[in-house]
Amino acid sequence: MAARDEILAAVRRGAGPAVEHPGTAGLGVRFADPVVQFAEMARAVGSTCLRVPDLAAADQALRALPVSQQARRSVSLVPGVGASTFDPAAVAEPHALDGLDLAVFPAGLAVAENAAMWIDTRPFPHQALYVVAEHIAVVVRASTVVHDMHQAYERIRHGKGFALFLGGPSKTADIEQALVVGAHGARSCAVLLVEG
Amino acid sequence: MGHPESAALFLRDTERVHWHDQAIWFLRQKRDAAARTVPDWEALRERAEAIKAHALSRLGDYLEEFERNAVAHGAVVHWARDGEEHNRIVHGLLAERGVTRLVKSKSMLTEECGLNPYLEARGIEIADTDLGERIVQLNHQPPSHIVAPAIHMRREEVGALFHATLGSPEGLTDPTRLTEVARKDLRRHFLGAQAGLTGVNFGIAETGGVVVVTNEGNADMGTSLPPLHIASMGIEKVIPRAADLGVFLRLLARSAVGQPSSIYTSHFHGPRRGGELHIVVVDNGRSQLLGQPAHRRALACIRCGQCLNTCPVYRRSGGYSYTWLIPGPIGSVLAPARDPVSHRSLPFASTLCGSCTDVCPVRIDLHHQLYAWRGELARKGLIDPGKRLAMRLTSLVFRFTWLYALAGRLARLAQRLLPARFLARLSGGWTRQRELPVPPRESFRELYRRTRGRP
Incomplete structure (x- = not known):
């Protein structure tokens, strides 16, 4: 407690006169067609983006992908799209998910300006699914695509639990700036963009 | 030095x-x-500046609000006045739980606190998991850049380092294959760690959340496998509202590496199911600044x-x-x-x-x-006394017109009459990679007077 009070006292002593919060109004970008923009950005950041009319078509599109065909162990958290080869809820420790070939999960919303997808992991049987899997497929409803990050944060409700903006497959450029896809997380990311 | x-x-x-x-x-x-x-880039920068100015002007209130909300989600908040206190708190958390293997994602704050040597001296094995940080850790160096820690190393050097420390084949220089070597090795560390430590990019006062940004997913691996997550956060990282993130995140990845978004922008509100989240809030000179x-x-x-x-x-x-x-x-x-x-x-x-x-x-x-x-x-x-003397002399010369004119004349004369080697010594570092310019025969004032009459 001593440290807390000392720090807070020092901070209050040091801070200058109060400055107003400027708000975030008036910022942002608008696209003619945010869904088209999102799909383009998703491809630009290294994801495979497939536009499909409905969940059945999403399932077909996913099954046609090599990562899906080669997957021996997979988990799907989207009913009707892909399949689980085992029950992830029956796995006690997330460590047992190491070696998972494919994880399929839904996005709550997606952002046209930067291809970021909001993933709420609270319904996941294990939080680690989105990052421990070798490959991932994200199901995005076209109706949930917003123009920019300001719009996204207007819609998100933060509660207890873990959620993230996921921008595509895991990346690094730490060796001589050479871009390498598949650093620690997913080696590839398929975005299944479902109309309606 | x-x-x-x-x-x-x-x-x-x-x-x-x-x-x-x-x-x-x-x-x-x-x-x-x-x-x-980004069409509104400059407006974004101005807004980001103003939000930070606001947040810093009311930092005490926002820190308290952050703590209150973080605790409500089940996180434990610790306060550290300096690096030593931070290290003691982190070590205490690890020791209480018998942790001997820790994975870390990038945190300049823990570098500042000297956390790694502190923990290693107490028997804890640490793996830095950002690829660049892992490279410099294996090379026993600190980061040479805050975003790209190993940017000073060439691929051949990374290959030789991995051969010596991780047993990769000799002569490997392809970044993709080198990254694969590190991925395999670090996956082992992620699976074996009993705790994960991350830095914090943003703490949200309004929601009590902490946001951690990476491209590799190392912070995510390190926090979704081991049961204990320790987040080390400088006091200045607190922002008022979640909506402010819209401004900062649109700027951050584009400014840092030219990407429209980071790959993993992870929002932690409380610990994960069956896990623990401890947030260590660190001052270490910030309140003084x-x-x-x-x-x-x-x-x-x-x-x-x-x-x-x-x-x-x-x-x-x-x-x-x-x-x-x-x-x-x-x-x-x-x-x-x-x-x-x-x-x-x-x-x-x-x-x-x-x-x-x-x-x-x-x-x-x-x-x-x-x-x-x-x-x-x-x-x-x-x-340095030499610099101080030079500044004093320059100041003096610039203050008196006659002295300035005299100095110019003497300099032109000296350059014509004195040997080059002597002049080079007089001019300090200037002549290390270039010649002194050939002096004009007359000054601008003399030229002006000659062609236009008296000024």
Whole structure:
């Protein structure tokens, strides 16, 4: 407690006169067609983006992908799209998910300006699914695509639990700036963009 | 050794200096391309600056609000006045749970606190998991850049290092294959760790959440496998509202690496099911900096590293030439506030060209601050006597017209009459890589008087 009070006292002593919060109004970008923009950005950041009319078509599109065909162990958290080869809820420790070939999960919303997808992991049987899997497929409803990050944060409700903006497959450029896809997380990311 | 002496060593290998300069300039170019796609870029920068100014002006309230909300989600908040207290708290948490293996994602704060050596001395095995940080850890070096820690190393050197330390095949130089070697090795560490430690990019007062940003997913691996997550956060990281993230995140990845978004922007609100989240809030000199009106703006930094990339001095002297672990303009502004004696050479490691100020996503007036520090160091008597004498003489000469005219005449005369080698010695570093210019026969004043009559 001593440290807390000392720090807070020092901070209050040091801070200058109060400055107003400027708000975030008036910022942002608008696209003619945010869904088209999102799909383009998703491809630009290294994801495979497939536009499909409905969940059945999403399932077909996913099954046609090599990562899906080669997957021996997979988990799907989207009913009707892909399949689980085992029950992830029956796995006690997330460590047992190491070696998972494919994880399929839904996005709550997606952002046209930067291809970021909001993933709420609270319904996941294990939080680690989105990052421990070798490959991932994200199901995005076209109706949930917003123009920019300001719009996204207007819609998100933060509660207890873990959620993230996921921008595509895991990346690094730490060796001589050479871009390498598949650093620690997913080696590839398929975005299944479902109309309606 | 100050910056000029270390930089002189770095500059011996001309070819390498050129490579380093180009590699880092590439990051600046990527940032420019990304920034140009954002129509409201300058408005965003202004807004980011204003939000940070607001947050810092009410930091005490926001820290309390952050703590209250974080605790409501089940996180435990600890407070550390300095690096030593931070390290003690972290070690205590690990020791209580019998943790011997820790995975860490990038955190300049823990570098600042000297956490790794502190824990290693107490028997805890640490794996830095950001690829660049892992490389420099294996090489027993600190990061040379705050975003790209191993940017000073070439692929051949990384290959040799991995061969020696991770047993990869000899002569491996392909970045994709080298990354694969590190991925396999670090996966083992992630699976074996009993705790994960991350830095914090943003703490949200309104929601009590912490946001951690990576491209590799190492923070995510380190927090979703082991049951204990420790997040080390500087007090200046707190922002008022979640909506403010819209502003900062649109700037951060584009400024740092030229990407429209980071790959993993992870929002932690409380621990995960069956896990623990401990947030260590660290002051370590920040409240003191907040109390300096001329310098408090430096606390707005979101650590994108772009002021390093654009700095002609950083690019040509490398991260290890600086006496502080955060190199480049922002480090040279932060370091003297901590210890003006040790870091007195840093405010001079700049041409004051202002490029750092122009690219800063939160509009910190970096080159003005560097200039202000020079004055403060002079007033503290921390300027090298030669430089001080030169400044005094220059000041004197500029104050009297007659003295200025006389000095010019003497200089022109000296250049004609004295041997070149003697002049080179007089002119200090200026003649190291160039000749003195041929002196004009007359001064501008003489020329003017001759052609236009008396001024």
